[in-house]
Amino acid sequence: MRDSIGERIAPYAYIAPFFLIFAVxxxxxxxxxxxxxxxxxxxxxEHTFVGLDxxxxxxxxxxxxxxxRNTIGIWFLSTVPQLLIALGIAHLLNHTRLxxxxxxxxxxxxxxxxxxxxxxxxxxxxxxxxxxxxxWVLHLIGVGPVNFAQSTWGxxxxxxxxxxxxxxxxxxxxxxxxxxxxxxDIYEAASVDGAGNWKQFRYITIPSLRPVIVFTIVTSTIGGxxxxxxxxxxxxxxxxxxxxxxxxxxxxxFLFEQGFGQFKFGYGAAIGxxxxxLVVAFALLNFLLSTRIRRxxx
Amino acid sequence: xxSRIAVAIAxxxxxxxxxxxxxxxxxxxxxxxxxxxxxxxxxxxxAAVDEYQQKHPDIHIKLTEVGSxxxxxxxxxxxxxxxxxxxxxxxxxDDLPKFVEQPQxxxxxxxxxxxxxxxxxxxxxxxxxxAKDGEVLGVPTDVGxxxxxxxxxxxxxxxxxxxxxxxxxxxPTWDKFIEVGKxxxxxxxxxxxxxxxxxxxxxxxxxxxxxxxDADRNLAYDHSPQVKEAFDYxxxxxxxxxxxxxxxxxxxxxxxxxxxxxxxxxxxxxxLGGIRSNAPATKGKWDIATIPxxxxxxxxxxxxxPKNAKNQQAAWNxxxxxxxxxxxxxxxVGSGSLPSTPAVYKDAQLTSHKDPFFSNAPTGKIYxxxxxxxxxxxxGPDSSAIGQEFQNVLTNVEQGKGDPGTAWDTALKNxxxxxxx
Numbered sequence: 188m189r190d191s192i193g194e195r196i197a198p199y200a201y202i203a204p205f206f207l208i209f210a211v212x213x214x215x216x217x218x219x220x221x222x223x224x225x226x227x228x229x230x231x232x233e234h235t236f237v238g239l240d241x242x243x244x245x246x247x248x249x250x251x252x253x254x255x256r257n258t259i260g261i262w263f264l265s266t267v268p269q270l271l272i273a274l275g276i277a278h279l280l281n282h283t284r285l286x287x288x289x290x291x292x293x294x295x296x297x298x299x300x301x302x303x304x305x306x307x308x309x310x311x312x313x314x315x316x317x318x319x320x321x322x323w324v325l326h327l328i329g330v331g332p333v334n335f336a337q338s339t340w341g342x343x344x345x346x347x348x349x350x351x352x353x354x355x356x357x358x359x360x361x362x363x364x365x366x367x368x369x370x371x372d373i374y375e376a377a378s379v380d381g382a383g384n385w386k387q388f389r390y391i392t393i394p395s396l397r398p399v400i401v402f403t404i405v406t407s408t409i410g411g412x413x414x415x416x417x418x419x420x421x422x423x424x425x426x427x428x429x430x431x432x433x434x435x436x437x438x439x440x441f442l443f444e445q446g447f448g449q450f451k452f453g454y455g456a457a458i459g460x461x462x463x464x465l466v467v468a469f470a471l472l473n474f475l476l477s478t479r480i481r482r483x484x485x
Numbered sequence: 486x487x488s489r490i491a492v493a494i495a496x497x498x499x500x501x502x503x504x505x506x507x508x509x510x511x512x513x514x515x516x517x518x519x520x521x522x523x524x525x526x527x528x529x530x531x532a533a534v535d536e537y538q539q540k541h542p543d544i545h546i547k548l549t550e551v552g553s554x555x556x557x558x559x560x561x562x563x564x565x566x567x568x569x570x571x572x573x574x575x576x577x578x579d580d581l582p583k584f585v586e587q588p589q590x591x592x593x594x595x596x597x598x599x600x601x602x603x604x605x606x607x608x609x610x611x612x613x614x615x616a617k618d619g620e621v622l623g624v625p626t627d628v629g630x631x632x633x634x635x636x637x638x639x640x641x642x643x644x645x646x647x648x649x650x651x652x653x654x655x656x657p658t659w660d661k662f663i664e665v666g667k668x669x670x671x672x673x674x675x676x677x678x679x680x681x682x683x684x685x686x687x688x689x690x691x692x693x694x695x696x697x698x699d700a701d702r703n704l705a706y707d708h709s710p711q712v713k714e715a716f717d718y719x720x721x722x723x724x725x726x727x728x729x730x731x732x733x734x735x736x737x738x739x740x741x742x743x744x745x746x747x748x749x750x751x752x753x754x755x756x757l758g759g760i761r762s763n764a765p766a767t768k769g770k771w772d773i774a775t776i777p778x779x780x781x782x783x784x785x786x787x788x789x790x791p792k793n794a795k796n797q798q799a800a801w802n803x804x805x806x807x808x809x810x811x812x813x814x815x816x817x818v819g820s821g822s823l824p825s826t827p828a829v830y831k832d833a834q835l836t837s838h839k840d841p842f843f844s845n846a847p848t849g850k851i852y853x854x855x856x857x858x859x860x861x862x863x864x865g866p867d868s869s870a871i872g873q874e875f876q877n878v879l880t881n882v883e884q885g886k887g888d889p890g891t892a893w894d895t896a897l898k899n900x901x902x903x904x905x906x
């Protein structure tokens with residue numbers, strides 16, 4: 188009798204550490220953010236209950252909607268090319284006749300393990316108005332100079348490029364892992380039937396990768412909506428707004444500006460709650476779309 | 486990417502809530518034989534600490550270099566909210582107002598004898614750490630001073646004088662400064678100054694006695710003549726095309742400095758080290774002239790003692806001894822940071838100091854003189870936000886994206902949104 192109770196409890200005991208840590212460092216801060224969002228909360232001063240005032244102000248705040256637009260813009264500019272490029276590279280790396288395959292596969296991870304701050308500084312130089320490599324190339328073909336950092340689309344493109352640079356390798360390896368799980372026989376059979384490279388890619392590779400594609404879309408969406416370090420570091424004169432007209436200020440950066448720059452923790456928490464709702468909405472949308480994709484038969 | 490800021494902010498707030506019970510006041514728990522000191526990295530506070538410990542072998546100082554000045558202020562915020570605080574902390578001038586606004590977190594240094602040493606310090610520097618009921622929260626450790634660093638070779642090429650006294654005479658006012666800029670531009674076709682928002686607005690707005698708040702600590706940014714004037718100088722400079730449109734401390738700015746893309750920039754004393762490292766090949770081609778308007782300051786820090794510190798007396802003894810005029814002078818000789826104590830400004834060790842990188846300019850003399858003409862003004866909780874919004878609008882005009890005709894109104898509107906009143 189005793190043993191069976193022990194056996195019944197054991198699995199829960201094994202997974203308990205995760206849930207305990209999650210409760211302390213994940214769930215509690217989350218709920219507490221909801222609580223703080225109802226206050227005018229100075230971290231070293233007074234806390235005054237204001238109800239939903241922070242949210243009312245937020246929805247009237249042009250800076251919030253600007254940050255929302257920027258976040259979604261940067262997310263779109265970075266996620267779509269990233270997933271497409273990763274798919275292409277994974278397909279190439281999976282080629283049977285590729286030599287030094289392991290070397291190439293491992294090198295895909297180099298951007299991922301490079302410090303974000305270092306990457307950002309280097310990219311900011313590449314995109315520089317006067318001495319940037321990119322403007323030098325544009326100059327050779329008679330264009331420019333383009334002031335990337337000061338324009339809305341330019342600064343967002345710059346940040347999206349950094350995100351693509353950093354995450355494409357990681358996504359590629361995820362795709363590659365599931366590509367290797369596809370049996371060679373299917374490809375050989377397709378070859379025998381006269382299917383070329385493109386047709387094999389379209390009708391064998393992509394359908395087999397569907398689950399992992401869905402997974403990468405979900406994770407890169409959640410990550411993309413929380414992008415922070417790159418916009419913080421690209422503008423040295425106005426770091427918390429990512430430039431003079433908040434041209435690339437994301438929601439997380441706006442949250443940080445209000446919370447830690449201005450000491451308005453309540454308002455910052457309200458931004459955090461809004462971001463949370465946005466992420467949940469995107470995740471639900473993803474879920475609905477991906478269940479539809481999964482049901483479609485190849 | 487994927488950094489969990491929402492979680493981080495919540496965690497910090499959690500600490501705040503958890504720490505509300507944080508311990509009693511004052512000198513109960515400490516032994517006064519040791520104290521904990523938080524400072525920034527990169528300013529060699531260790532030298533002063535070592536010196537003090539050598540003189541007082543019975544005192545043990547636990548020095549922590551938290552990080553940059555901003556990171557130190559953030560760590561202090563968390564510590565104050567959490568209740569576990571250092572005994573002594575260094576706060577950079579830009580971060581100070583947020584703490585001065587909440588004086589209950591710090592020891593009123595008058596209770597330890599601050600009134601006796603007040604006379605040693607520049608009054609306007611001292612006043613910035615005084616809270617609303619007169620509480621003194623910090624003692625100034627150093628100041629920045631202000632001057633214009635200029636390139637003698639580029640001035641010669643533009644047929645402008647190169648001697649530092651003659652150059653200083655070119656621009657007694659900001660209007661004249663802009664005129665010289667236009668001459669330079671006409672002669673060389675190149676921009677004169679690095680940017681309008683930092684080198685003109687940010688400097689001119691500090692020259693007077695009413696900045697963003699009036700003497701009664703009410704908001705005055707929208708009707709203070711000093712603010713409007715500074716804004717218009719910067720707008721004129723931006724429209725005259727004499728600025729290189731390079732934001733201070735950006736990558737392009739550092740590169741432009743090395744390549745001579747602009748001939749002058751506003752340079753407080755601590756900026757000189759930056760010029761040296763950004764443009765090592767320009768050694769001897771720089772000199773230093775006085776700032777238009779005659780006086781200015783940018784930067785400086787304060788030492789403060791949190792209310793819940795255990796070794797307040799030990800920390801105060803350290804402040805009193807290491808921030809005395811003579812100690813600040815000794816620190817200047819060693820590190821170059823400018824004393825906040827005018828009594829030593831005539832000392833030969835300071836006045837005789839010359840900098841070979843800047844054509845042997847007497848930097849000690851030039852910078853201390855720039856500090857004497859300043860007047861006290863109140864820096865409030867929203868000062869940094871207001872200043873940032875003004876600068877952002879100016880930068881946008883300078884970049885050719887904002888309309889100069891509506892710039893002032895845009896700035897006022899943005900400020901209202903930013904500070905919520």
